[in-house]
Amino acid sequence: MEELMALNQSARHRPCRWDARKIALCVALTGIMAAATPSQAQTPPDQAPATSETPTPTPAPSPTPENADVHAAANTIASGDKPVAAGQAKADPWGPVPTKDVSLVNLLPFFLPYFNNGPVFGLPGTVVGDFTDRTQLTGDWGGVRTKLARRGYFFDLYSTSAYQDVASGGLKTGSAFMQNTQLSINVDTGRAGLWSGGLFHVTLESRIGSSPKKTFTVGSVVPQYTGLTVPGPFFTNDFLPTEYFLVQSLRPKFSVILGKINVLNICDRTLFGNSYKDTFANVNFLKNPMALNFYNTTTIAAVGVWTPTKWVAIAGGVLDPNSKANNLATDAFDKVNIYAASIFSYKLGDLPGQSWAQFNWTNKPKIDLAKPFGPLSPEAIPQAVGVLVGSPSTEGLPINFKSESWVTVENFSQYLSVKEDPETVSQKLISGQTLRGIGVFGRVGYAPEETNPITRDASIALLAHGLSDRRQNDSFGVGFYHNGISRPLKDNIAHLTGGTSRVKNEQGVEIFYDFAITPAIKLIPSYQHIWNPLSASVARNQRGADVFLARVNVTW
Secondary structure, rough: OOHHHHHHHHHOOOOOOOOOOHHHHHHHHHHHHHHHOOOOOOOOOOOOOOOOOOOOOOOOOOOOOOOOHHHHHHHHHHHOOEOOOOOOOOOOOOOOOOOOOHHHHHHHHHHHHHHHHOOOOOOOOOOOOOOOOOOOOOHHHHHHHHHHHOOOOOOOEEEEEEEEEEEEEOOOOOEEEEEEEEEEEEEEOOOOOOOOOEEEEEEEEEEEEHHHHHHOOOOOOOOOHHHOOOOOOOOOEEEEEEEEEEEEEEEEEEEEEEEEEEEHHOOOOOOOOOOOOOOOOOOOOOOOHHHHHHOEEEEEEEEEEOOOOOOOOOOOEOOOOOOOOOOOOOOOOOOOEEEEEEEEEEOOOOEEEEEEEEEEEEEEEOOOOOOOOOOOHHHHHHHHHHHHHHOOOOOOOOOOOEEEEEEEEEEEEEEEEEEOOOHHHHHHOOOOOOOOEEEEEEEEEEEEEEEEEEEEEEEEEEEOOEEEEEEOOOEEEEEEEEEEOEEEEEEEHHHHOOOOOOOOOOEEEEEEEEEEOOEEEEEEEEEEEOOOHHHHHOOOOEEEEEEEEEEEEEOO
16 A cells, blocks of 8 residues: 555646646736837847856846836837946947847846746856856857857856755655756747837756656655656656747737746746746745646647737736647547636835735546446556546546636745845846845735635744845745645545545645855755655555755856
8 A cells, every 4th residue: 555655646736737827927927028029130249258257147037017128128129229237337238238029038037047947047147167167067068059059059057066965754764866957948039130019938857867756755645855746746867848839929018938938937927936946946826726726837828918008918828728738739629628727926125025816727637526427346546546636547437527617826036135236136036046135935825625626724934045245146034834625535445445544635835045056056955855645645644744955056
């Protein structure tokens, strides 16, 4: 039974489904870009800078529309003026490049680190030169990388190696090793001279190392390490395309995004703390865990975005619940996810904040947790219990389904203090750099208990970045989460196991420190304690798990 439940825990995350509302809100930021229409043509210069004085960028926050003054950006480009670096009087050589066609990277460069979920070479904040100072380990490739970026071609490679040790509890104690690699390519159609207002994005990802049996050993309801979910929970030793999409501005206040999206990278974003590469590891602090019941890691999407004001963006569209990284369009849109979403941006004094409201409805059938099975033989009961905690092994079971389900999720993020002046804050948000300061973010969600293993959830986290003038690239964070497990799910597991296994609500805490060896090389030790991990409590009656994780992230 223990081995079966270990497999079930791994399988629990195989669908790795992500909530469509989050994609809507992430994509809602796309609409901001359409507010400007610069037009004057010039040939971009080839001369590249040796260094930039702006701090090292880290996983990109989404800028508030208030700070994203695209009209001002458009005027700067159209007039041919040199851009001004954040908080500096002299020009930033990594800033906008004069172009004939409208360039999204010129207007709102945050889109690239937003989609990459990591720093991008060639944007404000880039540093080349000495090994100890550069933001990308391989630098500018003798000037070639810089010239490519100024012509609209951006190439970025990231690797994250992780050593995991389940010290006590869980499904099984022991250690494991994983390495995730991500290659992201962006083409700005305006800088490239193709057409105005477009951006192509392609990402390929791989995970090598220990097998799912040795990595999904905590037994929690969602993975303790987000890196285990890409390019897919069972896609080990594969290098797969997880994203290929086009962002296109069609009207001044309307944009679309079309293609396949890796919702792990671009959805349910807060102003900070979005990447497993160098912040929180547990899924609960990076995404809402209820989303796992609706989407695979990647999904085909068609989304429209309307931005009626600089404070509000509204998005809606249809997304496929069957897409995976290893298929193009298998069973695409035989069922659908339909969503509506909004994002509200604001300031408390000079401190940026955001709140997201998200809703998703699907007609893809879910197990009816109120009455999940017809008559069961004694031999089928262990298999049925496994299915309730996520096993895909459903063959031969008389399963009852409900034809539709829904979920609503909200999140917020708010800076509590920043060390930079308002002009620097604005420039860093527009270019996708993390502010030096302290912030808090959280999520809450609700879904019907008859169709969702998690029916209520909440999380809260505190994150600080660059507090020390001597350690401006270091970060640390601490967070707590609560997942309320479906009452019918609890009752059915107790009934099927004769009361020997009882499920309780799951909670967890994580603390990490991101130590920047250089701006491009980071060491991130972290610790998690999880109370009542779902699969472990059913399979082994374990009421806790202690997990140590050490990551090394390199931006190449």
